[in-house]
Amino acid sequence: MENKIPYKIYLEEDEMPKSWYNVRADMVNKPAPLLNPETLQPITEDELAKVFCRELAKQELDETTPYIPIPQEIRDFYKMYRPSPLVRAYCLEKELGTPAKIYYKFEGNNTSGSHKLNSAIAQAYYAKQQGLKGVTTETGAGQWGTALSMACAYLGLQCHVFMVKCSYEQKPFRREVMRTYGANVTPSPSMTTEVGRRINEEFPGTNGSLGCAISEAVEAASADEGYRYVLGSVLNQVLVHQSIIGLETKAALDKYNIKPDIIIGCAGGGSNLGGLISPFIGQKLRGEADMRIIAVEPASCPSLTRGVYAYDFCDTGKVCPLQKMYTLGSGFMPAASHAGGLRYHGMSSIVSQLYHDGLMEATSVEQTKVFEAAVQFAKVEGILPAPESSHAIRVAIDEALRCKETGEEKTIVFGLTGTGYFDMVSYQRFNDGVMTDYIPTDAEIAAAVAKLPKIGL
Amino acid sequence: MENKIPYKIYLEEDEMPKSWYNVRADMVNKPAPLLNPETLQPITEDELAKVFCRELAKQELDETTPYIPIPQEIRDFYKMYRPSPLVRAYCLEKELGTPAKIYYKFEGNNTSGSHKLNSAIAQAYYAKQQGLKGVTTETGAGQWGTALSMACAYLGLQCHVFMVKCSYEQKPFRREVMRTYGANVTPSPSMTTEVGRRINEEFPGTNGSLGCAISEAVEAASADEGYRYVLGSVLNQVLVHQSIIGLETKAALDKYNIKPDIIIGCAGGGSNLGGLISPFIGQKLRGEADMRIIAVEPASCPSLTRGVYAYDFCDTGKVCPLQKMYTLGSGFMPAASHAGGLRYHGMSSIVSQLYHDGLMEATSVEQTKVFEAAVQFAKVEGILPAPESSHAIRVAIDEALRCKETGEEKTIVFGLTGTGYFDMVSYQRFNDGVMTDYIPTDAEIAAAVAKLPKIGL
Numbered sequence: 001m002e003n004k005i006p007y008k009i010y011l012e013e014d015e016m017p018k019s020w021y022n023v024r025a026d027m028v029n030k031p032a033p034l035l036n037p038e039t040l041q042p043i044t045e046d047e048l049a050k051v052f053c054r055e056l057a058k059q060e061l062d063e064t065t066p067y068i069p070i071p072q073e074i075r076d077f078y079k080m081y082r083p084s085p086l087v088r089a090y091c092l093e094k095e096l097g098t099p100a101k102i103y104y105k106f107e108g109n110n111t112s113g114s115h116k117l118n119s120a121i122a123q124a125y126y127a128k129q130q131g132l133k134g135v136t137t138e139t140g141a142g143q144w145g146t147a148l149s150m151a152c153a154y155l156g157l158q159c160h161v162f163m164v165k166c167s168y169e170q171k172p173f174r175r176e177v178m179r180t181y182g183a184n185v186t187p188s189p190s191m192t193t194e195v196g197r198r199i200n201e202e203f204p205g206t207n208g209s210l211g212c213a214i215s216e217a218v219e220a221a222s223a224d225e226g227y228r229y230v231l232g233s234v235l236n237q238v239l240v241h242q243s244i245i246g247l248e249t250k251a252a253l254d255k256y257n258i259k260p261d262i263i264i265g266c267a268g269g270g271s272n273l274g275g276l277i278s279p280f281i282g283q284k285l286r287g288e289a290d291m292r293i294i295a296v297e298p299a300s301c302p303s304l305t306r307g308v309y310a311y312d313f314c315d316t317g318k319v320c321p322l323q324k325m326y327t328l329g330s331g332f333m334p335a336a337s338h339a340g341g342l343r344y345h346g347m348s349s350i351v352s353q354l355y356h357d358g359l360m361e362a363t364s365v366e367q368t369k370v371f372e373a374a375v376q377f378a379k380v381e382g383i384l385p386a387p388e389s390s391h392a393i394r395v396a397i398d399e400a401l402r403c404k405e406t407g408e409e410k411t412i413v414f415g416l417t418g419t420g421y422f423d424m425v426s427y428q429r430f431n432d433g434v435m436t437d438y439i440p441t442d443a444e445i446a447a448a449v450a451k452l453p454k455i456g457l
Numbered sequence: 458m459e460n461k462i463p464y465k466i467y468l469e470e471d472e473m474p475k476s477w478y479n480v481r482a483d484m485v486n487k488p489a490p491l492l493n494p495e496t497l498q499p500i501t502e503d504e505l506a507k508v509f510c511r512e513l514a515k516q517e518l519d520e521t522t523p524y525i526p527i528p529q530e531i532r533d534f535y536k537m538y539r540p541s542p543l544v545r546a547y548c549l550e551k552e553l554g555t556p557a558k559i560y561y562k563f564e565g566n567n568t569s570g571s572h573k574l575n576s577a578i579a580q581a582y583y584a585k586q587q588g589l590k591g592v593t594t595e596t597g598a599g600q601w602g603t604a605l606s607m608a609c610a611y612l613g614l615q616c617h618v619f620m621v622k623c624s625y626e627q628k629p630f631r632r633e634v635m636r637t638y639g640a641n642v643t644p645s646p647s648m649t650t651e652v653g654r655r656i657n658e659e660f661p662g663t664n665g666s667l668g669c670a671i672s673e674a675v676e677a678a679s680a681d682e683g684y685r686y687v688l689g690s691v692l693n694q695v696l697v698h699q700s701i702i703g704l705e706t707k708a709a710l711d712k713y714n715i716k717p718d719i720i721i722g723c724a725g726g727g728s729n730l731g732g733l734i735s736p737f738i739g740q741k742l743r744g745e746a747d748m749r750i751i752a753v754e755p756a757s758c759p760s761l762t763r764g765v766y767a768y769d770f771c772d773t774g775k776v777c778p779l780q781k782m783y784t785l786g787s788g789f790m791p792a793a794s795h796a797g798g799l800r801y802h803g804m805s806s807i808v809s810q811l812y813h814d815g816l817m818e819a820t821s822v823e824q825t826k827v828f829e830a831a832v833q834f835a836k837v838e839g840i841l842p843a844p845e846s847s848h849a850i851r852v853a854i855d856e857a858l859r860c861k862e863t864g865e866e867k868t869i870v871f872g873l874t875g876t877g878y879f880d881m882v883s884y885q886r887f888n889d890g891v892m893t894d895y896i897p898t899d900a901e902i903a904a905a906v907a908k909l910p911k912i913g914l
Contacts, residue, residue, distance in 0.1 A: 424630035
């Protein structure tokens with residue numbers, strides 16, 4: 001059997017998932033409800049539907065439907081870049097001299113360069129179905145904005161991206177990819193929204209922040225009935241869409257009767273991690289299988305490993321609903337880490353609840369160690385990984401080396417969420433030996449956590 | 458049957474080619490022999506082996522072996538990123554409203570971003586087999602240098618890349634990818650070679666040229682018995698390795714009983730084009746099948762459509778063997794076109810002979826039209842194509858639109874050689890509406906052609 005496992009396992013088109021999996025339906029302890037930031041009461045579908053598309057508001061609150069059918073048009077779009085391969089890392093195993101069997105689910109083989117496209121097409125599709133003209137969003141590093149631009153171009157929707165000003169200026173390539181796909185890209189803070197003008201006035205010459213860009217995108221969506229706001233991570237709906245990653249992974253493993261012992265994913269807002277692990281968590285919850293599940297976060301922004309489990313704002317501007325999650329406080333400012341996609345102060349409420357219930361573990365790693373793993377991986381497996389994804393590589397390698405010591409032939413599966421082609425400035429810092437690590441002190445975290453809203457639940 | 462053709466046709470591992478195909482074995486008129494630049498006599502294997510690895514020198518001169526077995530270690534490396542998918546462009550067909558069936562062979566799903574890796578791993582492998590310490594090469598836009606760096610990292614070989622100075626400075630990301638893979642990257646002209654020092658002295662502040670970088674790489678290889686020089690296009694050996702593209706394409710088409718009517722590839726030095734078309738040319742030569750084959754070159758550098766068929770130098774420095782080919786003259790300076798990979802003055806001698814014998818057609822296109830096609834393709838098919846590859850997209854779209862007029866359901870196959878992630882400066886010029894076209898005048902071409910070496914054969 002073993003000999004027959006190919007380097008890359010591709011599902012056939014008719015083996016691809018026809019529904020997303022909503023892990024909340026199997027969870028005994030559901031995530032705590034989202035709260036309306038004005039009333040502090042659980043938010044209703046009607047309230048959510050003012051900001052999000054109606055169908056997405058529904059998915060956001062749906063705790064009972066385990067399988068949500070994927071509309072045919074989205075399945076057709078998925079066929080253009082999915083199934084993504086589940087790759088057996090034969091070369092990495094050989095390099096490490098480990099008896100462990102290592103697999104990675106590679107989500108970077110599309111122009112957005114990451115898994116973000118899985119949810120972007122879904123959110124754009126429902127906006128189109130609702131007869132909207134377009135959507136607004138924010139982007140920091142640019143992966144989400146790129147993915148959304150691609151989805152909107154495909155469906156003929158308008159796409160307005162507020163890009164954090166420093167990224168807009170420092171990452172002109174990302175910006176141009178979005179423009180090539182027809183998106184309207186505005187550096188944030190801009191003079192086109194009230195909040196943007198206010199911030200520009202208050203902080204002349206500011207480089208912007210994700211929190212500010214979110215506020216501008218929400219305002220721009222609210223100002224035009226033909227628009228809604230969309231978001232690339234953290235939300236329940238996003239984890240539902242990203243379950244395609246885990247469903248495909250599980251189908252590919254099942255096809256060759258492979259039983260994973262450890263599943264590893266990097267964790268920022270939780271979209272990739274939640275999507276990858278959902279079907280496996282489902283197995284654990286239903287008592288069908290057991291395995292270790294490990295979330296890997298940067299030591300510079302350790303929400304799961306050093307944060308508190310409490311209600312907090314999802315955005316710095318405090319316009320989005322509050323959610324109960326592991327958080328460092330919405331005022332926590334992570335150090336300038338190069339894994340831009342992992343610099344979020346909180347964590348998806350689904351992932352937070354699963355972690356709180358002991359269904360998964362979490363660990364944090366420092367970025368120089370992460371880049372060491374990235375380069376080691378790139379040289380033998382060919383793919384140049386994104387810094388975010390490389391957090392999972394680091395821990396996969398560490399677990400494989402542990403197997404080398406113990407002689408255990410464990411099966412390790414990790415999520416390789418994307419490529420690092422637009423992260424060469426970070427690689428250059430690493431190659432030049434000038435990359436540094438930063439770990440916040442207990443006092444810094446305590447100070448940020450002390451400012452959490454006081455909501456007992 | 459038609460309904461069963463998936464969006465992407467992947468071969469199984471056991472369906473992948475085990476040998477490369479050497480089209481010269483089936484050619485009635487063989488390409489004219491390479492000439493030693495000093496003696497102007499046909500070059501011998503021993504002479505070639507001073508610059509190239511022995512096995513590669515052998516492949517360069519082999520006109521009789523139709524199938525050359527691919528060593529197992531290279532086949533293992535291929536498995537990491539191959540088979541590349543043959544994609545049915547359902548969305549592009551719908552967008553164009555054409556009855557034509559369009560397929561593309563996508564070679565961009567690897568970190569080098571192009572097909573160059575297919576030959577890089579082969580050349581590095583033979584260098585390793587010969588017990589060499591490393592290889593030297595030049596790179597312009599950077600794809601070849603990246604591919605070679607990856608191959609050398611995998612095999613533990615040293616890699617010394619001379620990168621044209623203006624690219625070294627303007628494309629720091631490409632440079633960093635190579636450095637990440639452990640390559641030694643030197644801006645050319647450098648002070649590390651005699652020819653580099655001479656050029657720096659003669660032209661202070663020069664930005665370098667491909668011709669100069671070739672000369673430096675050859676000198677560096679000659680100076681150390683543990684090194685050989687390798688090259689990413691034009692040569693016969695490169696076309697042999699790149700035949701993997703055409704062999705996989707043919708196997709995928711055969712698997713679904715698809716008969717191509719038109720095969721289209723972009724043409725610079727001819728590596729991708731030659732590799733893609735070789736097995737189909739073989740069918741034509743053996744009378745097994747017939748189809749149109751079209752080479753697409755940039756109007757700014759039209760070697761096949763406006764050059765002459767004659768002996769010429771392959772490099773500006775005139776240190777490499779001379780070959781008979783369609784050429785604009787080694788002194789021809791193409792305008793600053795953005796399709797860097799297609800700015801070569803000549804053409805592979807195999808492709809030249811096939812064109813001369815009427816086995817294929819050639820056409821040239823202007824770059825603004827090329828970028829229009831690129832953006833149209835990107836929006837519906839998701840992939841952001843390299844400018845070079847987009848030359849083939851342009852002609853594929855034009856042929857499909859012709860089918861729309863005539864109602865013919867032709868099957869069109871084109872080579873999508875790579876992605877454009879590192880070409881966003883060009884896309885920006887296009888997006889901003891400031892891209893221009895340049896077509897050389899007859900007088901300009903005549904002047905360059907007049908300087909060809911006078912070798913009658």
